[in-house]
Amino acid sequence: MTPAPPKPPEALDEDAAARELAELAAAIARHDRAYHELDAPLVSDAEYDALRRRNEVLEARFPQLIRPDSPSRRVGAAPAAGFAKVIHRLPMLSLGNAFAPEEFAEFCDRARRFLGSSMPFAMVGEPKIDGLSLSLTYAQGQLLRAGTRGDGSEGEDVTANVRTIAAIPPRLHGRSPALIEVRGEVFMSKADFLALNAAQERAGGKVFANPRNAAAGSLRQLDPTITAARPLSFFAYAMGEASEPVAATHWAYLQRLRHWGFAVNPLSRHLESETDAPGFQAEMAAQRAGLAYDIDGVVYKIDDLALQNRLGFVGREPRWAIAWKFPAEQATTRLLDIQIQVGRTGALTPVAVLEPVNVGGVLVRHATLHNEDEIARLDVRVGDSVRIQRAGDVIPQVLGIVLEARPAGAHPFQFPRRCPVCGSHAVRAEGEVVWRCSGGLTCPAQVEERLIHFASRGAFDIEGLGEKSVHEFHELGWIRSPADVFRLPAREAEIAGLEGWGEQSAANLVRAIGERRRIGLARFIYALGIRRIGAANARLLARHYGDVETFLQRMREVADPASEERAAVTSIIGIGPAIAEELAEFFGEERNFRAVRELADALDIQPEETAGGGVLAGRTVVFTGTLPTLSRPEAKALAERHGAKVTDSVSKRTDYVVVGADAGSKAGKASELGITVLDEEGFRALLAQGPGR
Numbered sequence: 001m002t003p004a005p006p007k008p009p010e011a012l013d014e015d016a017a018a019r020e021l022a023e024l025a026a027a028i029a030r031h032d033r034a035y036h037e038l039d040a041p042l043v044s045d046a047e048y049d050a051l052r053r054r055n056e057v058l059e060a061r062f063p064q065l066i067r068p069d070s071p072s073r074r075v076g077a078a079p080a081a082g083f084a085k086v087i088h089r090l091p092m093l094s095l096g097n098a099f100a101p102e103e104f105a106e107f108c109d110r111a112r113r114f115l116g117s118s119m120p121f122a123m124v125g126e127p128k129i130d131g132l133s134l135s136l137t138y139a140q141g142q143l144l145r146a147g148t149r150g151d152g153s154e155g156e157d158v159t160a161n162v163r164t165i166a167a168i169p170p171r172l173h174g175r176s177p178a179l180i181e182v183r184g185e186v187f188m189s190k191a192d193f194l195a196l197n198a199a200q201e202r203a204g205g206k207v208f209a210n211p212r213n214a215a216a217g218s219l220r221q222l223d224p225t226i227t228a229a230r231p232l233s234f235f236a237y238a239m240g241e242a243s244e245p246v247a248a249t250h251w252a253y254l255q256r257l258r259h260w261g262f263a264v265n266p267l268s269r270h271l272e273s274e275t276d277a278p279g280f281q282a283e284m285a286a287q288r289a290g291l292a293y294d295i296d297g298v299v300y301k302i303d304d305l306a307l308q309n310r311l312g313f314v315g316r317e318p319r320w321a322i323a324w325k326f327p328a329e330q331a332t333t334r335l336l337d338i339q340i341q342v343g344r345t346g347a348l349t350p351v352a353v354l355e356p357v358n359v360g361g362v363l364v365r366h367a368t369l370h371n372e373d374e375i376a377r378l379d380v381r382v383g384d385s386v387r388i389q390r391a392g393d394v395i396p397q398v399l400g401i402v403l404e405a406r407p408a409g410a411h412p413f414q415f416p417r418r419c420p421v422c423g424s425h426a427v428r429a430e431g432e433v434v435w436r437c438s439g440g441l442t443c444p445a446q447v448e449e450r451l452i453h454f455a456s457r458g459a460f461d462i463e464g465l466g467e468k469s470v471h472e473f474h475e476l477g478w479i480r481s482p483a484d485v486f487r488l489p490a491r492e493a494e495i496a497g498l499e500g501w502g503e504q505s506a507a508n509l510v511r512a513i514g515e516r517r518r519i520g521l522a523r524f525i526y527a528l529g530i531r532r533i534g535a536a537n538a539r540l541l542a543r544h545y546g547d548v549e550t551f552l553q554r555m556r557e558v559a560d561p562a563s564e565e566r567a568a569v570t571s572i573i574g575i576g577p578a579i580a581e582e583l584a585e586f587f588g589e590e591r592n593f594r595a596v597r598e599l600a601d602a603l604d605i606q607p608e609e610t611a612g613g614g615v616l617a618g619r620t621v622v623f624t625g626t627l628p629t630l631s632r633p634e635a636k637a638l639a640e641r642h643g644a645k646v647t648d649s650v651s652k653r654t655d656y657v658v659v660g661a662d663a664g665s666k667a668g669k670a671s672e673l674g675i676t677v678l679d680e681e682g683f684r685a686l687l688a689q690g691p692g693r
């Protein structure tokens with residue numbers, strides 16, 4: 001599901017903005033935790049950046065609403081349990097981003113305005129490596145303490161682990177201040193990353209999504225011997241605290257870092273003027289793919305440390321440095337397989353399984369192929385070389401194939417006709433591009449979604465059985481089909497023992513379930529969650545069939561496209577061929593039918609009450625020809641108001657055929673079958689025998 005685009009801040013009132021800021025703070029904190037503490041990001045960098053930007057925009061518009069826990073005041077996350085804390089006396093902040101030359105120019109202009117200057121800046125450009133920021137404190141030249149960035153003001157003490165990294169000097173060479181804090185990036189090279197993942201895979205260990213997570217996961221080990229075994233590299237690039245000034249410019253500082261024994265990225269460059277930055281940016285972009293490590297942009301810093309000092313910080317970002325990111329990346333790799341994923345609504349989505357390829361710093365193994373038509377359009381075949389694109393960090397897409405590289409014998413992909421999860425037959429409705437699993441009620445991929453619907457307000461309306469508890473009970477294996485819901489009362493004691501439940505809630509749930517054993521037919525039909533059968537159509541069907549046994553019997557017949565019942569259901573007013581088709585697909589799948597049968601047997605299903613009243617209750621009427629005074633819709637409505645079912649075709653189940661002028665073959669067929677034939681007058685006389693509704 002694509003979320004609606006956010007409203008422009010001008011369109012928000014204070015309440016809405018406060019609500020959104022609260023949501024943003026919570027979401028960003030959650031992502032920070034996943035990223036920094038668990039080394040397992042939940043969203044792409046691009047999505048994360050978008051949340052951050054949105055937060056900034058709203059805070060700029062509503063400064064009075066800036067929260068004490070605003071993400072703009074924090075970087076990353078608090079230390080995880082198991083590590084001692086390291087306090088950063090000079091906060092370790094992050095950088096603002098630029099994505100285009102104009103944004104970079106705007107950054108320079110902002111700094112100039114702040115300084116009241118008109119001079120272009122001398123700068124240093126440094127390739128931006130996506131790793132883990134580290135703070136190293138040296139006292140009298142000896143490594144005293146190493147800390148991760150953490151939330152910017154408090155990180156984790158990883159000193160023992162850092163001592164195992166060969167690229168970090170345990171003591172500084174030559175003269176150094178009594179106290180100096182050096183900052184830089186721990187990272188893993190592409191080759192080391194691939195080798196580590198291969199070894200992890202063989203050993204059944206954790207496979208990392210990208211070199212950045214691999215580096216973070218390797219450094220943040222409670223056991224330093226594991227860190228020691230991991231191939232970590234380090235580039236120094238910044239200064240923290242210092243007991244005395246060490247340089248007048250950033251460039252000179254980098255030279256001192258080299259002398260002390262640190263690796264400084266050899267691609268870093270002194271730029272006489274900011275106008276050299278676009279050229280350097282292009283140069284780095286061109287070199288990017290050939291580098292031993294991943295970079296996602298270039299960091300530009302104003303060289304003069306006195307100016308840096310004057311410029312200071314705004315929020316969590318320095319005014320004197322910016323990260324200029326590279327645009328989306330493409331790559332070519334081999335398509336190993338096409339797998340089918342089954343979504344929560346039963347949609348079968350083809351996914352390209354790729355020979356892992358590094359695209360702009362991320363190891364890509366999968367890309368989406370959308371649907372059967374897209375596969376046909378691309379003519380993509382297993383074994384092909386495919387061009388893929390990653391824009392931001394969204395799911396990579398297959399752009400096309402390299403036809404010249406197609407291996408002999410590659411054949412077109414056959415989209416499966418069965419659900420790979422449950423084996424039910426797959427259906428592609430006319431005019432749609434998506435294949436769907438028809439095993440809605442029993443397919444493990446869909447059953448949670450179906451059960452949530454099943455228990456929802458318009459359906460069984462079982463209080464206490466919402467999304468969360470459906471998920472919980474499904475995970476526990478307690479509910480695999482709707483009938484299982486009515487077996488939950490037997491687990492009352494177990495439910496009471498679950499976290500967040502307790503005896504009272506469990507008893508309430510059991511009572512709510514018990515109360516719903518008796519249910520009307522319309523709700524029952526609606527609760528099955530058949531496509532296109534909303535509450536209104538469920539009511540039509542319930543009124544038409546009256547009781548559950550008739551309904552199930554007829555639905556069995558409907559599955560056969562040649563059956564009379566298929567024609568009959570199509571002619572129920574309001575039910576057209578498309579809906580009949582959905583009913584047929586649903587009940588034609590034996591698994592569904594069994595699940596519904598089992599459910600019905602566990603319940604007391606009330607006949608549709610509204611079908612009970614009226615003189616024509618339970619009778620089926622067919623109109624044919626032009627009646628003298630009643631239009632067709634009026635006649636049908638009149639018959640239905642008196643309890644009749646109105647169909648278009650005559651069969652042996654028809655009770656009355658009402659005939660007007662120019663009637664076709666239906667009148668003849670009615671006589672043949674011995675059905676009562678009436679004219680409008682006779683029809684009105686029949687209605688006059690009893691009250692309508």
Ligand SMILES: [Zn+2]
Binds near residue numbers: 419421424444445
């Ligand atoms: Zn399925």
